[in-house]
Amino acid sequence: MSTDKNNRLDDIVAQAKRYQTDREQTYREKSLKMYPWVCGRCSREFTRQNLQELTVHHRDHNHDNNPEDGSNWELLCIYCHDNEHSRHIEQVRYGSSDTATEAVKATHNPVAELASLLNKED
Numbered sequence: 001m002s003t004d005k006n007n008r009l010d011d012i013v014a015q016a017k018r019y020q021t022d023r024e025q026t027y028r029e030k031s032l033k034m035y036p037w038v039c040g041r042c043s044r045e046f047t048r049q050n051l052q053e054l055t056v057h058h059r060d061h062n063h064d065n066n067p068e069d070g071s072n073w074e075l076l077c078i079y080c081h082d083n084e085h086s087r088h089i090e091q092v093r094y095g096s097s098d099t100a101t102e103a104v105k106a107t108h109n110p111v112a113e114l115a116s117l118l119n120k121e122d
Helices: 002-024 027-034 078-094 097-101 114-119
Strands: 054-058 073-077
Touching (some): 027 054, 054 078, 073 078
Antiparallel strands (some): 054 073
8 A cells, every 4th residue: 555655656756857847848947047037128026936927928929939049038027928919919900100100290270260260350
């Protein structure tokens, strides 16, 4: 009976070690080893206690693009990461922000005659 418990415990420990090894191979674990635990936007610093709030953002928004040098990754807190994806969705949906700043100038002035009306004597 005791042997079964020991074998089961050994299996659990071996499985936990395999999971850890697999996890260390993910882009998240690689980026956490590569970069300081600081949000790339708001500069919030992270510790082991709140590390789950630090995410890996793919700069080109392609989650399959994971170069070993980490050039497509940046660490963002969950709030900045959510904001970045919202901005990206708006850009895709409504066009780039560059065209939004190049607004078309108005050609109609609804109060153009106001000055002449105010200066008009009754």
